[in-house]
Amino acid sequence: MSETMTNKLNDLCKKDIKTASNEELYHALLKLVDEKSQQQVHSVTGRKLYYISAEFLIGKLLSNNLINLGLYDDVKEALAAAGKSLADIEEQEPEPSLGNGGLGRLAACFLDSLATLNLPGDGVGLRYHCGLFHQNFKNNIQNETPDFWLTDSCAAQATDTVFPVSLAGKEYSARLYKLPVTGYEGRTNTLNLFDLDTVDESVIGDGISFDKKDIAKNLTLFLYPDDSDEDGRLLRIYQQYFMVSAGAQLVLEECAARGCNYHNLADYAAIQINDTHPSMVIPELIRLLMLHDIDFEEAVQIVTDTCAYTNHTILAEALEKWPRHYLDTVVPQLMPIIEKLDALAKSRTEDGSLAIIDQNQVVHMAHMDIHFSHSTNGVATLHTQILKESELAGFYHLYPEKFNNKTNGITFRRWLLKCNPSLTNEIESLIGNGFKKDASELKKLLAYTNDQNVLRKLSEIKKQNKEALAAWLLHKQGIKVNTDAMFTIQSKRLHEYKRQQLNLLFLIHQYLEIKAGHIPSVPLVSIFGAKAAPAYIIAKDIIHGLLTLSQVIENDPEVSKWMQLVFVENYNVSAAEMMIPACDLSEQISLASKEASGTGNMKFMLNGALTLGTMDGANVEISEAVGNDNIYIFGQSSKQVIHRYAAGDYCAKDWYEADPNLRRAIDFLTSEKMLSFGDEEHLKRLQNELIWKDWFQTLPDFNAYVVRKQQAMADYAADQENWSCRTLINIAQAGFFSSDRTIEEYDNDIWHLGK
Numbered sequence: 001m002s003e004t005m006t007n008k009l010n011d012l013c014k015k016d017i018k019t020a021s022n023e024e025l026y027h028a029l030l031k032l033v034d035e036k037s038q039q040q041v042h043s044v045t046g047r048k049l050y051y052i053s054a055e056f057l058i059g060k061l062l063s064n065n066l067i068n069l070g071l072y073d074d075v076k077e078a079l080a081a082a083g084k085s086l087a088d089i090e091e092q093e094p095e096p097s098l099g100n101g102g103l104g105r106l107a108a109c110f111l112d113s114l115a116t117l118n119l120p121g122d123g124v125g126l127r128y129h130c131g132l133f134h135q136n137f138k139n140n141i142q143n144e145t146p147d148f149w150l151t152d153s154c155a156a157q158a159t160d161t162v163f164p165v166s167l168a169g170k171e172y173s174a175r176l177y178k179l180p181v182t183g184y185e186g187r188t189n190t191l192n193l194f195d196l197d198t199v200d201e202s203v204i205g206d207g208i209s210f211d212k213k214d215i216a217k218n219l220t221l222f223l224y225p226d227d228s229d230e231d232g233r234l235l236r237i238y239q240q241y242f243m244v245s246a247g248a249q250l251v252l253e254e255c256a257a258r259g260c261n262y263h264n265l266a267d268y269a270a271i272q273i274n275d276t277h278p279s280m281v282i283p284e285l286i287r288l289l290m291l292h293d294i295d296f297e298e299a300v301q302i303v304t305d306t307c308a309y310t311n312h313t314i315l316a317e318a319l320e321k322w323p324r325h326y327l328d329t330v331v332p333q334l335m336p337i338i339e340k341l342d343a344l345a346k347s348r349t350e351d352g353s354l355a356i357i358d359q360n361q362v363v364h365m366a367h368m369d370i371h372f373s374h375s376t377n378g379v380a381t382l383h384t385q386i387l388k389e390s391e392l393a394g395f396y397h398l399y400p401e402k403f404n405n406k407t408n409g410i411t412f413r414r415w416l417l418k419c420n421p422s423l424t425n426e427i428e429s430l431i432g433n434g435f436k437k438d439a440s441e442l443k444k445l446l447a448y449t450n451d452q453n454v455l456r457k458l459s460e461i462k463k464q465n466k467e468a469l470a471a472w473l474l475h476k477q478g479i480k481v482n483t484d485a486m487f488t489i490q491s492k493r494l495h496e497y498k499r500q501q502l503n504l505l506f507l508i509h510q511y512l513e514i515k516a517g518h519i520p521s522v523p524l525v526s527i528f529g530a531k532a533a534p535a536y537i538i539a540k541d542i543i544h545g546l547l548t549l550s551q552v553i554e555n556d557p558e559v560s561k562w563m564q565l566v567f568v569e570n571y572n573v574s575a576a577e578m579m580i581p582a583c584d585l586s587e588q589i590s591l592a593s594k595e596a597s598g599t600g601n602m603k604f605m606l607n608g609a610l611t612l613g614t615m616d617g618a619n620v621e622i623s624e625a626v627g628n629d630n631i632y633i634f635g636q637s638s639k640q641v642i643h644r645y646a647a648g649d650y651c652a653k654d655w656y657e658a659d660p661n662l663r664r665a666i667d668f669l670t671s672e673k674m675l676s677f678g679d680e681e682h683l684k685r686l687q688n689e690l691i692w693k694d695w696f697q698t699l700p701d702f703n704a705y706v707v708r709k710q711q712a713m714a715d716y717a718a719d720q721e722n723w724s725c726r727t728l729i730n731i732a733q734a735g736f737f738s739s740d741r742t743i744e745e746y747d748n749d750i751w752h753l754g755k
């Protein structure tokens with residue numbers, strides 16, 4: 001087999017691969033993937049899904065495509081025989097920068113599962129030139145620079161298809177780029193990305209600043225441009241409308257080509273609105289249908305039957321609402337339609353809180369989604385329940401039949417097969433390879449919970465993965481970590497509700513305990529990965545606190561042999577693939593009720609980490625799957641939290657004063673030691689925030705967190721075999737969290753694709 005592959009690669013390189021450069025090999029492999037994916041099914045009959053999303057955090061594609069096309073092992077072998085390494089070749093590939101966090105990564109996992117399950121389903125999004133931003137640390141502070149990821153080798157190909165889009169009365173042309181999405185032994189779908197030819201990267205000035213008014217040049221430069229001023233907010237609306245108008249035109253064109261007469265659009269297309277960023281697709285489609293001589297009432301019905309909406313958050317600030325005059329400026333052509341939809345919505349209910357345009361002339365995007373789509377779903381059982389019972393209770397009352405839950409999932413191709421080949425091989429040797437297509441087969445691993453050889457093997461694999469991560473950290477950031485330590489990891493967007501600050505307070509506490517002579521049961525390596533939104537001041541202060549503490553520890557030999565704090569710079573999908581397989585304890589410590597689901601929690605579990613978490617989001621379902629003995633749960637329940645908010649009497653200062661450990665940790669933020677490496681303004685602000693505000697109730701959970709984490713450390717130190725057994729149970733019960741299961745549910749309940 002590998003010989004045939006060698007010949008094939010020689011042909012594609014037009015030379016002996018032994019003498020080819022990594023760049024030449026990279027291009028040869030791209031061609032190989034392309035040829036092979038042509039052989040997968042592309043055709044569509046019946047209903048096809050369009051998943052519209054501001055983000056698709058797809059990660060590097062080459063290895064994933066090789067795995068999905070069944071080429072990975074042969075290619076790896078052929079390259080190794082020629083003295084080449086696939087990992088080195090992968091270094092040539094820039095990581096696409098088209099997303100920010102869980103919402104975007106979920107969209108990428110869904111595309112993988114759709115293609116794997118042979119379902120016709122394409123993505124629709126924007127081709128950002130610099131994505132979010134590239135993060136680097138200087139003086140313990142996050143700096144942002146543009147992430148120029150678009151290179152010649154980028155797999156998204158420009159097409160000749162352009163659609164006209166009118167922004168603030170001016171005409172622009174949206175060009176379509178296509179990126180193939182190969183399924184695992186499945187079909188090939190497409191990620192459709194739109195861009196404007198005139199966008200000009202040279203307008204970027206200092207850091208990631210640019211003239212926000214020059215739409216022709218800046219429209220698709222960055223994902224989530226800074227919205228702390230009005231021009232930034234307007235730019236977000238420009239982007240959103242550009243995406244949905246071009247997307248809607250693509251849907252209509254493709255469906256017409258398959259015989260749709262627009263009246264029957266819902267028989268040809270299902271549109272999933274991923275959070276509120278694409279909400280304007282609803283009025284835009286109505287507008288376009290009316291241009292095809294369909295009257296308003298019928299157009300509303302067609303669009304309602306075609307569209308479905310997913311809610312990904314209950315944080316009020318993330319449920320987009322725009323002052324009406326913004327929309328008047330950017331999309332005047334939509335306003336008459338939004339007004340009519342608002343009148344219709346108001347006619348259905350007496351309750352003004354369900355209006356699309358409220359008394360203050362603010363337009364509520366999620367309200368439009370719920371009234372004028374046929375399905376609204378949350379992304380974990382608890383989240384959906386909270387939507388129904390509180391956040392969206394009025395809507396649930398009006399449309400109970402529209403509400404449903406779809407607990408998130410992750411693709412096991414990337415988050416097991418690709419990122420953890422040793423664990424994959426071990427699982428395969430125990431239970432065969434059926435789990436690759438049917439994740440529920442992982443349950444067969446439960447037969448091995450008493451098998452000492454298997455448990456020992458799992459520990460060895462974890463150790464190797466920790467060593468690989470350590471080597472990567474040394475290479476990338478010059479940091480040496482102790483691989484005999486327990487690795488705990490918190491990697492996710494930086495946000496106060498996710499409570500990286502709680503972890504920070506624990507680490508300070510631990511530091512002070514060691515200084516006081518209380519040696520921990522096991523050395524700890526605490527790893528973070530997170531980007532803070534550039535305008536989110538407290539989030540950046542938390543990063544500063546962590547980086548500063550990391551230096552304090554590093555410079556204290558008495559402590560540094562017991563604990564290390566590592567902050568991975570520029571956390572992205574590739575970094576996650578290194579970090580997750582090496583984790584012992586997964587930190588999922590959001591304030592209960594605030595994390596809609598989380599998906600990192602699932603990735604860590606699948607890779608044999610135990611979870612330390614609150615009863616929030618999908619942690620609840622993870623804890624049900626593995627049982628209380630195999631997870632570390634702590635903290636207030638979502639009910640308690642919701643109560644506390646409702647009572648409105650939370651006073652952080654009382655907690656600060658009542659608990660000497662907590663006070664000691666918070667006081668330490670501005671201690672001499674911290675100030676010798678950190679900046680007073682940042683540290684003081686963070687300290688004040690915790691004492692005087694603490695909106696996400698870090699303080700009430702501090703004690704429980706310390707106790708639970710120290711318990712986990714003691715258990716880890718006491719009995720490796722038992723720990724390993726519990727990781728095996730986590731892996732075995734992770735099958736439910738496959739995005740294949742999630743996509744099957746969406747298809748059965750909402751989309752009915754191919755029918």
Ligand code: NTF
Nearest residue numbers: 102103312313379595596597598599
């Ligand atoms: C995120 N939402 C949630 O915060 C996560 O809990 C969830 O796992 C992912 O969505 C995927 O469902 C967002 O990023 C946003 F934009 F809605 F705030």
